[in-house]
Amino acid sequence: MYRLFVAIELPDDLRMRLANLSRELPGGRPVPPGQIHLTLRFIGEVSRETFRGVRDSLASIEAPSFALALRGIGHFPPGRHPRVVWVGIDDASLLLALQQAVETALIGAGIPPEERRFSPHLTLARLKDVPPGPVIRFEEQHRDFAGGPFPVDAFYLFASTLTRAGAIHEKMAVYPLAPRESARDRGTAR
Numbered sequence: 001m002y003r004l005f006v007a008i009e010l011p012d013d014l015r016m017r018l019a020n021l022s023r024e025l026p027g028g029r030p031v032p033p034g035q036i037h038l039t040l041r042f043i044g045e046v047s048r049e050t051f052r053g054v055r056d057s058l059a060s061i062e063a064p065s066f067a068l069a070l071r072g073i074g075h076f077p078p079g080r081h082p083r084v085v086w087v088g089i090d091d092a093s094l095l096l097a098l099q100q101a102v103e104t105a106l107i108g109a110g111i112p113p114e115e116r117r118f119s120p121h122l123t124l125a126r127l128k129d130v131p132p133g134p135v136i137r138f139e140e141q142h143r144d145f146a147g148g149p150f151p152v153d154a155f156y157l158f159a160s161t162l163t164r165a166g167a168i169h170e171k172m173a174v175y176p177l178a179p180r181e182s183a184r185d186r187g188t189a190r
Helices: 011-024 047-061 093-107 130-139 181-189
Strands: 003-007 028-030 035-047 066-076 082-089 121-127 147-150 153-161 166-176
Touching: 003 093, 011 028, 011 121, 011 147, 035 047, 035 093, 035 121, 047 093, 047 166, 066 093, 066 121, 082 130, 082 147, 082 166, 093 121, 121 181
Parallel strands: none
Antiparallel strands: 003 035, 003 153, 028 121, 066 082, 066 147, 082 121, 153 166
């Protein structure tokens, strides 16, 4: 069995900046720098056969590379008991198109459609029994947070193994995105 998700990786310097920022949050459990990524789709547990179908279906995606920038900090769920502190994505139109292509490919591989609407974000920290006050103060202190832009030239299929020390992520496949010029040329050559 494989526990799978599809994600975009961030440059190391930006991951370290986010990890340092998350350490300022009182009572939060920061996401380790090596695990900070932008999840396009969590798939969950699948068989070896389904894994191969997922891997191959994702390889059929043709999408252009693009740049992403980070902007803003917030928390889920809204209201009294925050559980996750996140960083938002600025101008995510090409990201949303890629995520939809991933979703379509996964459905083609027999994965049930995601029921929740895609909300692009990076998880900074997870919270347990942290009152909203410190979280709101942290958000206000960093309301102007911005990072990037950084190039997105590939997405990845990861397997996640849960251990007592936390999750271990392993890249199972890489899917390069087309350089912007060739994607544009391809669109006009038809």
